Amino acid sequence: MIVCAGKIESFEYAFPIGIGLIESAINLTQLCLLDKPNYLFFVGSAGSYGGFSIGDIVTSDGASNIENSNLLGKSYTPLDNVLVSNSGIVSHETIVNSSNYITADEAIGRLYQEHKIGIENMEFFSVIRVAKEFNIPVAGAFVITNYCNKEAHKEFLNNHKSCIAKLDNYMREHFLIRK
Numbered sequence: 241m242i243v244c245a246g247k248i249e250s251f252e253y254a255f256p257i258g259i260g261l262i263e264s265a266i267n268l269t270q271l272c273l274l275d276k277p278n279y280l281f282f283v284g285s286a287g288s289y290g291g292f293s294i295g296d297i298v299t300s301d302g303a304s305n306i307e308n309s310n311l312l313g314k315s316y317t318p319l320d321n322v323l324v325s326n327s328g329i330v331s332h333e334t335i336v337n338s339s340n341y342i343t344a345d346e347a348i349g350r351l352y353q354e355h356k357i358g359i360e361n362m363e364f365f366s367v368i369r370v371a372k373e374f375n376i377p378v379a380g381a382f383v384i385t386n387y388c389n390k391e392a393h394k395e396f397l398n399n400h401k402s403c404i405a406k407l408d409n410y411m412r413e414h415f416l417i418r419k
Contacts, residue, residue, distance in 0.1 A: 242411075261362065264367060269370050277376060279329065284363060285396070286336065287396070289358060294403070298384065300330060300334045300336050335356055337361075338365030
């Protein structure tokens with residue numbers, strides 16, 4: 241099953257699960273309870289902490305849920321906040337961080353890179369966590385729409401349409417999806 245956030249990030253072959261950590265977790269859990277898929281593949285946009293360029297396609301089966309305050313030593317969690325699927329579908333060389341907040345500080349982006357976390361997407365940690373609960377292989381493909389800096393939202397808006405088209409083409413080419 242291919243899933244996406246939905247709304248402005250929809251694909252004809254992907255089921256929309258909602259935006260952010262909470263909506264995506266609730267809706268994907270409901271989907272898995274109704275009809276457990278053999279695998280999950282998430283498609284969506286992501287921001288780069290600096291190691292990837294706008295328009296790059298990045299695949300991963302690893303995600304984290306690390307808040308900026310944790311990197312600054314101002315918070316901690318007793319929860320497992322890094323998950324790797326080892327799906328065999330793609331590698332997890334790039335860890336995708338998920339939060340309901342977008343990083344707008346380049347210095348914090350460099351801290352993520354120091355922890356081997358390359359990009360951020362609001363939903364992917366939830367997708368991996370739900371997949372883990374249901375023992376479903378999971379992976380994702382992301383297109384970089386912006387850098388994580390003070391211009392992140394403006395870049396996202398300016399690049400979103402063309403980048404989503406590029407991701408759609410990638411999915412059609414690599415996963416034999418037809419129009």
